[in-house]
Amino acid sequence: MEFYDEKIKALAIEIYELDAEVYKKLGSSLGRVFGGEKDICIRNIMEDLHSRQNSSRIRSELALISNMARTIPDHDTRHDIMVRYNNIVEEIAELPTGFADGDILDPKIADLNTVNLKDRFKTGDHLIICIGRSCGCGGNEIGFALADKLRMNFYDVSVMNEVFRQKDGEEAAQATATFQKKERMGIKKRIKAFKKYHGLSSEDVLFFDTSKFLVEKAKQEDFIVMGRFADAILTNNHIPHISIFITAPEKRRIQRFLEINKNVTPNQAKKWIESEDKRHLKTYKFYTGRKWSKASNYDICINSASYGIKGSIELIIRMLQLDDRVKQLIE
The missing domain is CATH 3.40.50.300 (P-loop containing nucleotide triphosphate hydrolases)
Incomplete structure (x- = not known):
């Protein structure tokens, strides 16, 4: 059980760090799925990985990360990140709670x-x-x-809702900037x-x-x-x-x-x-x-x-x- 918990924690950290890396390479808020405090995000990911019932949430979050990763312009960087992503997906699929398999x-x-x-x-x-x-x-x-x-790329209702939420946030920021510039x-x-x-x-x-x-x-x-x-x-x-x-x-x-x-x-x-x-x-x-x-x-x-x-x-x-x-x- 201890080994299983350690594997879950390691996977959660990998998912969080992969999301951060995609965000860093793109320099866009649309590349960040886990934008909260690191420890809290990792704990939440661990809880979802522990629950077969919550596998759909992990699936949608990974889809958001991979969708954005595929837009990274540099081929080698994109390839390296997608290799990491694929390894994570394979490891999750092997878990007893992975992807409701x-x-x-x-x-x-x-x-x-x-x-x-x-x-x-x-x-x-x-x-x-x-x-x-x-x-x-x-x-x-x-x-x-x-x-x-x-x-x-993969879009289900959860992925699209998150895209809409992020897009609304960017539009609001753009509207504020427009107002501040008095355009x-x-x-x-x-x-x-x-x-x-x-x-x-x-x-x-x-x-x-x-x-x-x-x-x-x-x-x-x-x-x-x-x-x-x-x-x-x-x-x-x-x-x-x-x-x-x-x-x-x-x-x-x-x-x-x-x-x-x-x-x-x-x-x-x-x-x-x-x-x-x-x-x-x-x-x-x-x-x-x-x-x-x-x-x-x-x-x-x-x-x-x-x-x-x-x-x-x-x-x-x-x-x-x-x-x-x-x-x-x-x-």
């Missing part, structure tokens, strides 16, 4: 395998993979690991800035911010995005992408939910999964006009119980390599 595989139905992908990317287009998933199917773990495998702003621009998203709910604001974010990113980089109506947003903006939906039988999803959340009863797990499915159905329909999880809305639907987490990743990669243009993008 209990699998979703059901051997009884693991022989299903059929994929198809049409050529849709033109020269200059970025590879964008949109992944929708049902609660408890291992979708987030699949998306995160796939992003690392393809060396692409003049026209009355129309003042009114527009004041009324931004006026009267909309926080969910609506998040949807519009997400739409703007995804359209901008699609012009700049390859990436994987989890949920957030990304497939519909990109379709409406005529942006090429690949849409994937991942799910598993409810019984297996409940089992996995219980494996990760030790203090939850089977009945509570069932109610939680059912309520999450209903929430996704409702919000997806409201913002997109589509039916969430309907097979015809996606390029491929994966039953993760058929393939498991690693097998699902391999399946997606094989699907991508069927298309010559996509193959060039990921090689």
Whole structure:
């Protein structure tokens, strides 16, 4: 147990120092995930590493660090940092609490395998993979690991919310600097800035911010995005992408939910999964006009119980390599 605790502490320090190194190399506040007091940050990281239930938070924090690290201009520096990052991810994955790594595989139905992908990317287009998933199917773990495998940036709701928070902070700082310099702003621009998203709910604001974010990113980089109506947003903006939906039988999803959340009863797990499915159905329909999880809305639907987490990743990669243009993008 003592050895395990020491390993957790060493990993927490490595994660904190890697974040600090990325920040140092970029010289931007957007490169800093752990901006608080060092000892407190390390303690918080250790607590998350100790808890399988909190593995999603560590995953999102590491995704933020790696996303920023990939923007470091110097190739050698970027390579060295990404090697350190990959080593950290591998070490965490070996922990009993690492990345909720209990699998979703059901051997009884693991022989299903059929994929198809049409050529849709033109020269200059970025590879964008949109992944929708049902609660408890291992979708987030699949998306995160796939992003690392393809060396692409990863965005889930936690990562995007942090990007928005940091961006709002920078915009506020810029506004303050503008005021201090007494630069003049026209009355129309003042009114527009004041009324931004006026009267909309926080969910609506998040949807519009997400739409703007995804359209901008699609012009700049390859990436994987989890949920957030990304497939519909990109379709409406005529942006090429690949849409994937991942799910598993409810019984297996409940089992996995219980494996990760030790203090939850089977009945509570069932109610939680059912309520999450209903929430996704409702919000997806409201913002997109589509039916969430309907097979015809996606390029491929994966039953993760058929393939498991690693097998699902391999399946997606094989699907991508069927298309010559996509193959060039990921090689």
